[in-house]
Amino acid sequence: MTQQHIEAVCGRPAAADPYETGSVPVERSVWSLDHTPPAYRRLDADLEADIVVVGAGVVGASLSLHLAEQGVDTVLIDAAQPADAASGRNAGHVQPYLLSLEPLEALPGKGRPLLDCLIENRNIVFDLCARHAIDADQVHSGLLEVARKKSPELETKAQRWAALGLEVEILGPERLRPLLGTERYVSGTLWRNGGCVNPFLFTNGMVGAAIDQGARVYGDSPALACERHGGRWKLRTASGSVLADRVVLCTNGHVGAGFHPQLARTQFPLLACGLATRPLPQALLELINPTRVALSQHPAGLYPMVVDGKGRLITATIPGVGRAHRSDIHFRYFLRHLRRVHPEVGNLRIELETYWTGMTHNSSAVYERAYPKFYRVEEGVFALMNFGSWGNQLGPMMGMDVARALAADRPDNAVLGCERPAEVRFPGLFSTKLRRFLIPAARLADRFDLV
Numbered sequence: 001m002t003q004q005h006i007e008a009v010c011g012r013p014a015a016a017d018p019y020e021t022g023s024v025p026v027e028r029s030v031w032s033l034d035h036t037p038p039a040y041r042r043l044d045a046d047l048e049a050d051i052v053v054v055g056a057g058v059v060g061a062s063l064s065l066h067l068a069e070q071g072v073d074t075v076l077i078d079a080a081q082p083a084d085a086a087s088g089r090n091a092g093h094v095q096p097y098l099l100s101l102e103p104l105e106a107l108p109g110k111g112r113p114l115l116d117c118l119i120e121n122r123n124i125v126f127d128l129c130a131r132h133a134i135d136a137d138q139v140h141s142g143l144l145e146v147a148r149k150k151s152p153e154l155e156t157k158a159q160r161w162a163a164l165g166l167e168v169e170i171l172g173p174e175r176l177r178p179l180l181g182t183e184r185y186v187s188g189t190l191w192r193n194g195g196c197v198n199p200f201l202f203t204n205g206m207v208g209a210a211i212d213q214g215a216r217v218y219g220d221s222p223a224l225a226c227e228r229h230g231g232r233w234k235l236r237t238a239s240g241s242v243l244a245d246r247v248v249l250c251t252n253g254h255v256g257a258g259f260h261p262q263l264a265r266t267q268f269p270l271l272a273c274g275l276a277t278r279p280l281p282q283a284l285l286e287l288i289n290p291t292r293v294a295l296s297q298h299p300a301g302l303y304p305m306v307v308d309g310k311g312r313l314i315t316a317t318i319p320g321v322g323r324a325h326r327s328d329i330h331f332r333y334f335l336r337h338l339r340r341v342h343p344e345v346g347n348l349r350i351e352l353e354t355y356w357t358g359m360t361h362n363s364s365a366v367y368e369r370a371y372p373k374f375y376r377v378e379e380g381v382f383a384l385m386n387f388g389s390w391g392n393q394l395g396p397m398m399g400m401d402v403a404r405a406l407a408a409d410r411p412d413n414a415v416l417g418c419e420r421p422a423e424v425r426f427p428g429l430f431s432t433k434l435r436r437f438l439i440p441a442a443r444l445a446d447r448f449d450l451v
């Protein structure tokens with residue numbers, strides 16, 4: 001497939017490259033291809049509420065739903081429409097564990113409340129879908145991390161989490177072969193509480209459920225200012241405002257926001273890209289991944305993969321510098337990987353359906369000491385953000401937990417604690433390191449089949 005053909009499918013990169021900023025239209029994302037959720041109207045009135053939530057990604061949607069469920073009068077506004085940003089563009093993996101337990105030490109109760117919350121809500125995505133009749137093409141098929149060598153690191157991690165209460169198994173080649181139709185991997189851990197979800201539908205589903213519980217939702221309404229108003233806060237948009245006791249910013253990076261701009265420097269932004277093939281024949285899917293388990297590879301993780309309900313293969317990665325718009329390159333890498341793992345794919349015609357990019361903030365996959373944060377920005381203004389590549393699972397979970405803490409008027413009781421925003425040093429350094437050096441090095445190793 002040529003770049004020309006791909007541009008015909010995915011569009012030509014514009015001068016100010018929206019691929020590089022993660023702002024190509026969300027319609028490019030595979031998750032929105034077959035769906036047109038409701039469009040919420042602009043806020044054009046002066047409203048009052050107990051809490052106004054800014055940002056209708058997976059985090060703000062869950063927070064609003066759980067606040068409304070507890071009888072808190074909630075308004076949710078978004079600069080665009082729900083799941084327009086990272087939550088509509090991700091790789092669809094539901095990952096029920098944390099990479100590192102180290103940061104727990106710094107949390108309230110040495111992280112025990114967070115751990116308890118993680119274990120108790122280990123199936124939260126699937127539970128929420130069931131409870132609110134959300135059809136998000138979710139599959140509770142498990143998340144499988146595979147390795148080409150026996151990996152003591154994977155095994156230790158699995159044992160630790162199993163002891164804590166997650167359902168996780170260590171698999172050898174004989175169990176992996178029927179699951180993945182390949183002899184390539186000798187070791188794997190199957191996290192049974194994980195799986196895959198269409199994050200665009202999931203987020204939109206939670207927004208719909210929040211409305212059912214009484215929340216009011218507005219789209220196309222960027223928050224422009226957040227000002228003190230007596231003992232309350234007034235959040236202004238271009239054509240309206242919300243006067244509320246509390247404001248919670250769930251804006252992920254908060255980049256470009258004129259109010260509380262320091263929040264944009266609390267994390268390490270990173271560009272990621274995703275692509276999807278056209279639907280594959282059922283016979284081939286039966287061979288490659290009959291159970292639709294969500295896949296990731298250890299240690300490099302260059303080709304995470306899920307299969308959607310239509311039989312498309314979906315993967316995501318980090319583009320090298322200057323390569324964000326190069327769907328041809330990323331598709332070629334993926335095909336090479338697929339043919340290596342499944343030689344029987346051979347010369348079968350597999351076509352790219354769509355390619356997109358998006359921004360994540362704190363890639364916990366690499367920067368594993370960075371957990372999501374619940375900030376007290378001012379008295380009455382909070383922020384829940386920095387979910388890295390863990391938003392699908394931790395987003396709904398922390399949204400639920402913070403809703404519980406705020407509804408009880410005890411923000412400090414959130415399992416993440418509630419801290420003042422602290423700026424990180426050199427926020428751009430992480431992306432540079434990864435996109436300029438680590439990813440190109442991993443690609444080189446991959447080319448020679450060394451990882």
Ligand SMILES: Cc1cc2nc3c(=O)[nH]c(=O)nc-3n(C[C@H](O)[C@H](O)[C@H](O)COP(=O)(O)OP(=O)(O)OC[C@H]3O[C@@H](n4cnc5c(N)ncnc54)[C@H](O)[C@@H]3O)c2cc1C
Pocket residue numbers: 054055056057058059060077078079080081082083084085086087088089090091092093094095221222223224250251252253254257272273274316317357358359360384385386387388389390391392393395
């Ligand atoms: C390519 C890619 C692959 C990924 N893969 C995975 C994965 O497999 N599994 C996983 O768990 N995570 C994954 N992630 C990360 C995951 O998508 C994020 O952690 C998660 O979506 C963050 O959710 P959020 O609600 O914090 O932010 P977002 O989804 O970014 O939502 C923030 C919202 O705030 C709104 N907003 C911003 N500023 C304003 C303003 N001033 N006024 C009003 N609204 C505003 C935006 O319009 C947006 O809708 C991936 C991310 C990317 C980009």
